[in-house]
Amino acid sequence: MGTKKNQTSRRQFLQTTGGLAAASLLPNIAKAGVHTQGSGEIRVALIGCGGRGSGAAINALSVKNGPVKLWAMADVFEDRLNGSWDNIKNQLGDKVDVPKDRRFLGFDAYKKAMDSLRPGDVAILTTPPGFRWLHYQYAISKKLNVFMEKPITVDGPQSKKMIELNVLAKAAGLKVGVGLMSRHTIGMQELAKRIQDGELGEILLMRGYRMHGPAASSQSTPKPDNMSDIEYQIRRFHSFLWASGGCYNDFYIHHIDHLCWMKGAYPVKAQGVGGRHYKVNREGVPFIDQNFDAYSVEYTFADGSKFFFDGRCMDGAAGIYSSYVHGTKGVGIVARSGDFGGPQAIFKNQNMEASSLAWQSTDRSNPYQNEWEVLIDRIRANQEHNEVETGIRTCAVTSMGRMAAHTGQEITYEQFLNCPHEFVPNVAELDYAKPAPVMPGADGKYPIPQPGVKKDREY
Amino acid sequence: MITSILFAVAGPMSVPQDLKAYSEKLPKSTIEIKMVPIPGGKVKVGEKTVDVAPFYMATTETPWEVFDQYLLSGEPSKPYDQTVFGPDVIARPSYSYILPDLGWGHEGYPVINVTSTTVEMFFRWLRTTTKKKYRLPTEAEWQWACQAGVDGELKLSSEELDKSAWHKGNSAGMTHPVGEKAANKLGLFDILGNVGEWATDADGKPVLCGGDFLLEAEKQNSTLRRRYQPNWQETDPQLPKSRWWLADAPFAGFRIVCEK
Numbered sequence: 001m002g003t004k005k006n007q008t009s010r011r012q013f014l015q016t017t018g019g020l021a022a023a024s025l026l027p028n029i030a031k032a033g034v035h036t037q038g039s040g041e042i043r044v045a046l047i048g049c050g051g052r053g054s055g056a057a058i059n060a061l062s063v064k065n066g067p068v069k070l071w072a073m074a075d076v077f078e079d080r081l082n083g084s085w086d087n088i089k090n091q092l093g094d095k096v097d098v099p100k101d102r103r104f105l106g107f108d109a110y111k112k113a114m115d116s117l118r119p120g121d122v123a124i125l126t127t128p129p130g131f132r133w134l135h136y137q138y139a140i141s142k143k144l145n146v147f148m149e150k151p152i153t154v155d156g157p158q159s160k161k162m163i164e165l166n167v168l169a170k171a172a173g174l175k176v177g178v179g180l181m182s183r184h185t186i187g188m189q190e191l192a193k194r195i196q197d198g199e200l201g202e203i204l205l206m207r208g209y210r211m212h213g214p215a216a217s218s219q220s221t222p223k224p225d226n227m228s229d230i231e232y233q234i235r236r237f238h239s240f241l242w243a244s245g246g247c248y249n250d251f252y253i254h255h256i257d258h259l260c261w262m263k264g265a266y267p268v269k270a271q272g273v274g275g276r277h278y279k280v281n282r283e284g285v286p287f288i289d290q291n292f293d294a295y296s297v298e299y300t301f302a303d304g305s306k307f308f309f310d311g312r313c314m315d316g317a318a319g320i321y322s323s324y325v326h327g328t329k330g331v332g333i334v335a336r337s338g339d340f341g342g343p344q345a346i347f348k349n350q351n352m353e354a355s356s357l358a359w360q361s362t363d364r365s366n367p368y369q370n371e372w373e374v375l376i377d378r379i380r381a382n383q384e385h386n387e388v389e390t391g392i393r394t395c396a397v398t399s400m401g402r403m404a405a406h407t408g409q410e411i412t413y414e415q416f417l418n419c420p421h422e423f424v425p426n427v428a429e430l431d432y433a434k435p436a437p438v439m440p441g442a443d444g445k446y447p448i449p450q451p452g453v454k455k456d457r458e459y
Numbered sequence: 460m461i462t463s464i465l466f467a468v469a470g471p472m473s474v475p476q477d478l479k480a481y482s483e484k485l486p487k488s489t490i491e492i493k494m495v496p497i498p499g500g501k502v503k504v505g506e507k508t509v510d511v512a513p514f515y516m517a518t519t520e521t522p523w524e525v526f527d528q529y530l531l532s533g534e535p536s537k538p539y540d541q542t543v544f545g546p547d548v549i550a551r552p553s554y555s556y557i558l559p560d561l562g563w564g565h566e567g568y569p570v571i572n573v574t575s576t577t578v579e580m581f582f583r584w585l586r587t588t589t590k591k592k593y594r595l596p597t598e599a600e601w602q603w604a605c606q607a608g609v610d611g612e613l614k615l616s617s618e619e620l621d622k623s624a625w626h627k628g629n630s631a632g633m634t635h636p637v638g639e640k641a642a643n644k645l646g647l648f649d650i651l652g653n654v655g656e657w658a659t660d661a662d663g664k665p666v667l668c669g670g671d672f673l674l675e676a677e678k679q680n681s682t683l684r685r686r687y688q689p690n691w692q693e694t695d696p697q698l699p700k701s702r703w704w705l706a707d708a709p710f711a712g713f714r715i716v717c718e719k
Contacts, residue, residue: 051539051697058698083541087698181696213554216538282534316531318565319558337561340694343632354631368696 042376043071043121045113047135049084050075052149053126056179057088059372060124060147061095065380069095072102072116074109075127076234076432081105107431110135119143120379126179128237128244129154130424130437133161140169145379147372149179150253152388153395154245157422166388173382177375178391182258182335184370187344187361191332194359195262199346200327203263204305208255208323211312218247218313220289221281222444229436239289240446241458242423242437247291248402249395252311254339255323256299256401257394262325262334265301266397269412272297272405276448282315288445290438290459297401309401326350330358340367406458408451421457474498475513478719480646485528486588492525492715493518495646502603503611504661509599516596516604517715519637519648520569520656521581523560525715529584539699549583552703559704567636569654569712572705575665575687578657578713585715592718598658598684600716601668605651605681607644613681615651620676624652630672634709651679654712671710 046057060068070088075081081103089096104112110131114123123139125132125148132152139146146169153159169176182188195203220239223232237243244250260266274292281287293314299307322341325332331352333345344361347353378385400416424430424437438459440446447459478496485492494515501508529551536542536553544550559572578595585593596604606613621629623641630652638648650656652674655667666686670679691708692700705711 051699054698055696084698091698212556212558213535215554215556282531316527319560320562321558322562337563338557341557341561366693368694 038380039067042066042068042379043117044068044124045072045074045117045121046070046084046124046126047074047110047113048125048127048131048149049073049077049080050126052179053124054084054087055368056124056126056147056149056372057084058091059369060122060376061088061092062369063372063376065373065376067095068122068376069097071097071121072104072113073098074104074113076105076107076109077231078105111138114138114142114144117142117144120145122147122375122379125149128234129250130158130237130243131427133158133165134427136162136165136169140165140172140174143172143174145175145375147177147179147375148388148391150257150391151245151249151395151398152178152391153399154242154249155399155421155423156396156417156419157425159392159396159399159417162388162392166386166392169388170386173384175375175379175383175385176388177371177385178387179368179371180254180257180387180391180394181367181371182254182340183261183387183390184367184374185258185340185342185344186363186365186367186370187342188258188261188334188340190361190363191334191344191346192262194346195325195327195332196264199329199358200325200332201329203325203327205326206259206263206307206324207326208252208259208307208309209311209320210252210255211310211314211317211320213315213319214247214313215251218251218289218291219279219281219287221285222288223440228432229439230430230432230434233436233438236289239291240438241290245395245399246402247313248295248311248405249398251313252295252309252401253394253398255335256307256309256398257390258334258340259307259323259325260394260397262332263301263305263307265303266393266413267299267301267307267400269410270297270299270397270401270404271410272401273408274405274449274451277314286445288440290446290448292405292449295402295405297405299397299401324352330356403458406449406451407455409455419457478513478515481515483589483591483717485525488528490524490528492521494715494717497600497604497645500603500608502599502606504599504602507661509661511597511600511603513719514596514600515717515719516600516645516647518642518646520654520712520714522567522637523565523570524567526570526573526581529581532584532588536703539697539701541699541702544580547583549587550580552577552580553701555701555704557704557706561709563633563709564636569634569637569649571634571654571709571712573657573711573713574701574703574705575657577703578665581713582715594716594718595665595713596656596658596716598660598666598668601656601658601714602681604645604647605643605669607647613651615679617676620651620679623649624670624676624679625649625672626652626670626676626679627673628676632673634672634712651681655683655685655710657711657713667711673710 123144129151217236217238220236233240274295279287294312323334346359347356404411474496480495482491499513538553642648655671658668660666691705695706
């Protein structure tokens with residue numbers, strides 16, 4: 001470990017020297033990261049002060065390779081902004097320097113928060129994903145490094161926008177982390193290497209399951225009278241396809257991401273089924289969200305092999321939440337429980353029994369923290385780090401499966417990407433008093449997918 | 460189920476005549492909680508000798524099917540709601556992003572990954588539903604029941620322990636269905652091992668008693684105590700962390716007690 005650490009430090013030193021030299025040759029581009037190399041303070045702005053955004057801020061401030069300081073915060077809801085500030089301050093007060101004049105409220109607050117940073121600082125983008133491309137665009141224009149939570153797109157048009165924006169980010173040398181933390185699970189990294197080295201043989205089948213109760217805001221009852229439509233849809237973002245891609249995109253993305261990683265390929269098409277059953281809560285109040293209760297999607301890879309994903313958000317039904325890779329030489333457990341729970345394992349045949357165990361992981365580190373260690377280390381060393389391409393591809397593939405279930409059609413990757421239905425075309429103009437991206441019908445319910453009826457769009 | 464007497468009795472420990480074993484049948488379900496009487500006595504907790512009045516204790520750690528009745532008894536809380544609850548409020552956990560049972564098993568398996576707040580709310584619901592004085596044991600009651608008359612810290616031989624407890628050496632890293640191992644003299648299963656059990660200390664604060672399936676055999680004893688640690692929720696990605704579920708504490712469960 002000592003030797004390895006010394007090597008890393010030496011490499012970082014050499015890289016830093018190179019980076020500094022480059023700065024004088026390319027002042028407009030390379031300046032983006034100059035002051036954050038070495039050991040200077042990195043400032044972060046939190047854009048989107050919900051639970052995960054606050055959690056990401058704690059991860060950022062807790063990196064070993066600091067100092068990192070929380071410098072600005074932005075949200076559209078005052079209660080979220082104040083609550084997040086309180087929680088982060090209570091936990092890591094000495095790393096929080098966000099006076100009132102750097103706490104920004106409103107739909108343009110993201111600009112003000114990023115304006116307070118210096119090029120090379122970090123913008124944390126953790127609003128509902130419907131806003132992601134817009135905020136990323138601004139971060140790039142300010143030459144900010146970025147951490148963005150998943151999902152990073154919700155539909156085909158947004159995915160294309162992100163592909164274009166990311167070309168600019170890469171050209172500017174920006175370091176961008178995406179919150180697909182499976183990839184920062186050490187046990188999964190080991191498993192991926194073993195699979196790539198052939199320990200499971202040829203991968204023929206993968207299975208992912210995420211079945212639990214209706215978590216977070218995936219099911220919603222009618223809007224309270226004292227709240228505007230747009231406020232309601234942002235607060236309940238998992239219920240609205242424009243804001244999150246729905247529970248399919250927001251929740252199931254992790255298994256889809258890590259199983260594609262294990263396969264070493266992305267599927268080229270999907271077919272799926274889904275449905276809504278007794279959509280009322282325990283007190284008989286109807287749910288008005290756009291999600292199905294259950295989804296089952298069959299993904300097909302270019303080599304013809306299959307990946308089956310089953311998702312369900314139903315109260316009281318048996319839970320199952322795990323993922324598996326089946327190869328010609330054996331089976332692997334990728335997520336034993338949850339999105340990344342270990343131990344990851346390889347078995348010598350198709351029986352997952354102790355007597356067949358060939359390998360099992362031992363690392364228990366926290367991938368939510370690991371992903372931040374990597375990002376800050378890369379910023380300091382001025383080494384390339386851009387997880388956006390992978391993130392876009394994973395989001396597009398996830399949404400392709402969702403679209404297949406929502407339309408009842410087989411959907412190819414190209415069909416998804418080129419589908420003209422943009423869920424929130426006017427994202428840049430949204431404001432408190434503006435109409436919401438989707439409005440309820442006379443029955444108070446929002447448009448829902450109708451497979452076989454609406455075939456070329458999801459709702 | 461295997462029932463046998465394994466513990467040497469250092470002193471008399473007889474059940475009062477007026478206390479009899481019974482089953483609590485939960486309303487609108489076929490689920491029963493088996494309760495056995497525990498006699499009163501004195502037990503040394505830390506440096507203090509504490510008087511324990513007779514009480515009833517569930518024969519097993521609380522299984523999911525019992526806990527599910529509480530979960531399904533009304534609307535769940537909103538995620539990350541930090542409302543300060545009044546003393547009579549019965550609130551239910553918000554839906555978890557993870558499976559609290561980790562997919563290890565549900566019916567018959569012990570509840571795990573619960574905070575002390577969740578357990579307190581469960582008992583408010585159970586008291587209201589049954590009109591009986593159900594609650595967590597005090598740590599003195601728990602230790603007294605665990606020691607079952609043995610004077611001082613209860614330590615078992617490795618053979619005795621293997622018959623009665625799931626620990627690191629025999630659990631294969633997971634919890635096991637309640638009641639599969641041998642009960643102690645009082646009829647209590649898994650009082651050591653399987654999951655640690657929430658109790659309340661002399662100041663009314665939550666404390667996790669006893670060993671669990673992850674701990675080595677030699678650490679399983681009646682005086683082991685643990686308090687909540689932040690790393691019991693390390694991989695909960697949100698802030699504030701859940702007040703209901705522990706993302707990283709599969710060793711934290713509980714057992715039902717009823718006052719006489």
